Amino acid sequence: MFQKYSQPFEFTNLTRWINSVLTENLPEFWAIFIEFVLVGVALLAAYAVFAMILIYVERKITAFFQARIGPNRVGKYGIFQTVADVLKILIKACLNRL
Secondary structure, three states: OOOOOOOOOOOHHHHHHHHHHHHHHOOHHHHHHHHHHHHHHHHHHHHHHHHHHHHHHHHHHHHHHOOOOOOOOOOHHHOOHHHHHHHHHHHHHHHHHO
């Protein structure tokens, strides 16, 4: 009669599986430590992707205000322009240290 309600971004099954795999094969301290590291990396990756989306949207809006096409040099619709800019800045920072 009732359907099981599932939220769109529910990761309970994935986190239970990761927890069971880690606790079966590692001591408790290392399992918890690896889980914390995985959560931290996932949060940083989510923030990085969100920031890249906002940068892309900001460039498109400023391009509209300036009556030009916008970032369209790298990839279709300029989607990879932000990634190219980040790589350029990282390479410059690494080369300037040498």
